[in-house]
Amino acid sequence: MAILLGSIADDYTGASDLANTLTKNGLSTVQTVGIPAPALALPEVDAVVVSLKIRSVAADDAVVAALKAEKWLRDRGAAHVLYKVCSTFDSTDQGNIGPVTEALSEAAGGGTVLVTPAFPETGRTVYLGHLFVNGQLLDESPLKDHPLNPMHDPNLVRVMARQARGPVGLVDLPTVMAGPDAVMARLTAMNAEGVAAAIADAVSESDLETLGEVAWRTALSTGASGLGLGLARAIARSGRASSSGAGPDDAIRSVGGLAAIVAGSCSAATLRQIEVAERSMPVLRLDTERLLKGSDEVAAAIVWASERIAAGPVVIAASAAPDVVSRLQAQYGREASGHAVEAATATIASELVARGVKRLVVAGGETSGATVDQLAIPAFLIGPEIAPGVPVLRTVGNQQGEMLMALKSGNFGGEDFFAAALAMMR
Numbered sequence: 255m256a257i258l259l260g261s262i263a264d265d266y267t268g269a270s271d272l273a274n275t276l277t278k279n280g281l282s283t284v285q286t287v288g289i290p291a292p293a294l295a296l297p298e299v300d301a302v303v304v305s306l307k308i309r310s311v312a313a314d315d316a317v318v319a320a321l322k323a324e325k326w327l328r329d330r331g332a333a334h335v336l337y338k339v340c341s342t343f344d345s346t347d348q349g350n351i352g353p354v355t356e357a358l359s360e361a362a363g364g365g366t367v368l369v370t371p372a373f374p375e376t377g378r379t380v381y382l383g384h385l386f387v388n389g390q391l392l393d394e395s396p397l398k399d400h401p402l403n404p405m406h407d408p409n410l411v412r413v414m415a416r417q418a419r420g421p422v423g424l425v426d427l428p429t430v431m432a433g434p435d436a437v438m439a440r441l442t443a444m445n446a447e448g449v450a451a452a453i454a455d456a457v458s459e460s461d462l463e464t465l466g467e468v469a470w471r472t473a474l475s476t477g478a479s480g481l482g483l484g485l486a487r488a489i490a491r492s493g494r495a496s497s498s499g500a501g502p503d504d505a506i507r508s509v510g511g512l513a514a515i516v517a518g519s520c521s522a523a524t525l526r527q528i529e530v531a532e533r534s535m536p537v538l539r540l541d542t543e544r545l546l547k548g549s550d551e552v553a554a555a556i557v558w559a560s561e562r563i564a565a566g567p568v569v570i571a572a573s574a575a576p577d578v579v580s581r582l583q584a585q586y587g588r589e590a591s592g593h594a595v596e597a598a599t600a601t602i603a604s605e606l607v608a609r610g611v612k613r614l615v616v617a618g619g620e621t622s623g624a625t626v627d628q629l630a631i632p633a634f635l636i637g638p639e640i641a642p643g644v645p646v647l648r649t650v651g652n653q654q655g656e657m658l659m660a661l662k663s664g665n666f667g668g669e670d671f672f673a674a675a676l677a678m679m680r
Contacts, residue, residue: 260327279486313349352417372456373480420450505637511612518621519664
């Protein structure tokens with residue numbers, strides 16, 4: 255298969271968000287989980303999004319994994335590779351956005367890399383290099399309480415400069431509004447100055463279209479799904495998007511079976527979605543501290559679900575309020591706490607699938623990654639959009655047979671997201 259656009263996503267929910275955006279904007283797309291095995295038959299598509307789980311791993315490990323994915327994509331014809339990161343730029347001062355971007359740039363021949371996490375449709379805008387979330391500066395938004403990568407600096411030039419070896423510049427909004435040629439000229443000038451990467455402002459879809467046009471002229475970019483929107487529209491305008499791969503309707507055909515929701519995200523949006531779900535379906539809230547102590551909380555949750563799931567969907571949540579998360583992280587450590595939740599939710603999801611669940615909604619990026627890995631799902635077809643950034647996914651090539659899934663980033667979706675997702679999977 256020959257593809258036009260390749261992408262390396264740093265987590266699984268972000269990958270489905272991007273694949274959804276590319277599909278909506280004219281590119282037939284498939285999402286893989288890691289680099290596909292040679293025996294896996296993929297449909298002919300315009301774009302492939304390779305899902306990795308590298309957002310919160312050691313930077314050196316993230317670089318190695320990203321470079322392998324980049325080579326696989328280039329070998330299959332990808333003229334441009336987008337390193338897909340979270341629209342809230344989740345990343346510590348040690349990485350991984352900066353180190354991975356620089357490594358991919360070196361592999362692609364160098365040059366100043368265009369970088370933007372802006373996606374106005376989901377409330378993410380960048381102005382003078384500062385990231386806003388629904389009108390709030392990043393460090394004043396709920397992302398300041400992210401359990402793995404809390405964000406306390408809204409200035410993305412500073413954030414990336416602390417991670418990168420080379421200088422980081424800014425393409426400001428007046429330059430973006432002046433059009434693709436102005437942005438390209440700015441990047442060319444910064445490249446002559448040795449600038450490794452440039453944060454680009456964007457506050458509207460027209461800004462994203464400008465940045466996508468510029469990115470399509472280069473070999474590499476880094477950004478959220480908003481930049482994917484711009485790239486997809488640029489490719490569609492070029493007339494090169496001509497494959498006839500599977501469309502959204504193909505991905506949503508009924509699979510039958512039982513339905514369940516597993517949540518590990520502690521975002522304010524997911525906590526509210528769980529509250530709303532309690533009005534219409536059984537909800538079990540796991541005791542995170544008992545999970546950390548190694549109790550039988552997981553086994554009890556599976557028994558609880560087994561007694562109820564034949565009557566309708568159930569929700570099992572390891573989500574907790576920020577103050578509870580902070581207390582447990584202080585007591586048990588940030589990594590140990592996160593790993594315990596991921597392992598527990600993935601085990602529960604896997605056991606539910608073994609008991610006949612064919613329609614599964616997973617909330618939380620790390621939770622989604624752990625669940626998909628445990629189920630050993632190799633790829634997804636992209637179905638219709640449930641909420642901005644979250645499509646229905648149809649599994650490809652998994653041993654459990656075909657399933658419908660939704661992998662939801664913690665902050666995405668309205669308060670009735672869970673019911674809406676299950677309604678689309680009927």
